[in-house]
Amino acid sequence: MFKDKTLVITGGTGSFGNKMLHYFLEHTDIEQVRIFSRDEEKQDLMRRELCDSRVRYYIGDVRNFESVDDAFYGADFVFHAAALKQVPSCEFYPMEAVQTNIIGANNVINAATKNQIKNLIVLSTDKAVAPVSTMGMTKAIMEKLMVAKSRTVNPKKTSLSAVRYGNIMTSRGSVIPLFIKQCKEGHPITLTDPKMTRFMMSPEESVALVLFAFNNSYHGDIFVQKAPACTIEDLALAIRQLFNPTNDIKIIGMRHGEQLHESLIGAEELPNAIDMGDFYRIPMDDRSLDYDKYNIKQNPQSSQPEGYTSFNTERLDVDSLTKKLLTLDYIKKELNLS
Numbered sequence: 001m002f003k004d005k006t007l008v009i010t011g012g013t014g015s016f017g018n019k020m021l022h023y024f025l026e027h028t029d030i031e032q033v034r035i036f037s038r039d040e041e042k043q044d045l046m047r048r049e050l051c052d053s054r055v056r057y058y059i060g061d062v063r064n065f066e067s068v069d070d071a072f073y074g075a076d077f078v079f080h081a082a083a084l085k086q087v088p089s090c091e092f093y094p095m096e097a098v099q100t101n102i103i104g105a106n107n108v109i110n111a112a113t114k115n116q117i118k119n120l121i122v123l124s125t126d127k128a129v130a131p132v133s134t135m136g137m138t139k140a141i142m143e144k145l146m147v148a149k150s151r152t153v154n155p156k157k158t159s160l161s162a163v164r165y166g167n168i169m170t171s172r173g174s175v176i177p178l179f180i181k182q183c184k185e186g187h188p189i190t191l192t193d194p195k196m197t198r199f200m201m202s203p204e205e206s207v208a209l210v211l212f213a214f215n216n217s218y219h220g221d222i223f224v225q226k227a228p229a230c231t232i233e234d235l236a237l238a239i240r241q242l243f244n245p246t247n248d249i250k251i252i253g254m255r256h257g258e259q260l261h262e263s264l265i266g267a268e269e270l271p272n273a274i275d276m277g278d279f280y281r282i283p284m285d286d287r288s289l290d291y292d293k294y295n296i297k298q299n300p301q302s303s304q305p306e307g308y309t310s311f312n313t314e315r316l317d318v319d320s321l322t323k324k325l326l327t328l329d330y331i332k333k334e335l336n337l338s
Helices: 015-027 040-050 065-072 087-092 094-114 134-150 175-185 203-216 232-243 318-325 329-334
Strands: 006-010 032-037 055-059 077-080 119-125 159-165 189-191 197-201 222-225 229-231 249-251 263-265 279-282
Touching: 006 015, 006 065, 015 032, 015 040, 015 203, 032 040, 032 065, 040 055, 055 065, 065 094, 077 094, 087 094, 087 134, 094 119, 094 134, 119 134, 119 203, 134 159, 159 203, 159 263, 175 189, 175 232, 175 329, 189 232, 197 203, 197 232, 203 222, 203 279, 229 232, 232 249, 232 318, 263 279
Parallel strands: 006 032, 006 077, 032 055, 077 119, 119 159, 159 222, 189 249
Antiparallel strands: 197 229, 222 279
């Protein structure tokens, strides 16, 4: 499938980009992977560590259409992971989030259609469902841009789709590295709200979600992977159990833009979502603006009070979390395990 093909990963020096790059180099016959990012230092480190002629490095910013267009020329597939992802920083600098997550995403979508990229998958987040934060709102608009473009582009030339994922465990900026650092340094583990719940996805599961979307998407689809969740308190207890059982826990209150629970599928989306086993497919609403053409009937499921959330999904306890944490390479490294 990937023989003689070229993949571009925007934000390719980030946590997801690194994991996806290694998957393609180790498990496929891909001819070339282009890493597109604005981080020159991380690209140089990646170049030195990999020493792989299949990898090409493009310095650029998704805010600049020309640099995106150059990176996409002659490519076959694009995974768009470049984004501002930190909720508090997006709250304090909302226009920066708009520039990257909306305008940048629009540049990626337009460059993909211009260059007839066969398959573009944009990476979204649970925070885009009924968003209350700037980061979530900008990601929600990114999804809308993808769906809107899907209505006007020939899918035989360029297929557009999206994936939504919950928190990727151990990713840059996630809470797990912070908790581990606090444990190792003997500082209290700082919890925002003990009852707060979050989806828990391993880096490998995030790769599996994108690959599933790549192999199963229709034009304008959004894909979600079913994932367990936990309370932040149980996560802290599991990490404390592994790294420093004597560490204190300190409640500091919710941060700017945070929600108590997250949603991967909204209440209005769930009745139309297609259950595909370990995944949900949310098809594009392809109706025109001429609503009079449609006979709107009451959907018997439309009164469902909630969607698919971190509160009503499978809940991991401390023991289950500990076992899941011990499967992660990052945790093994921090514990000095082989």
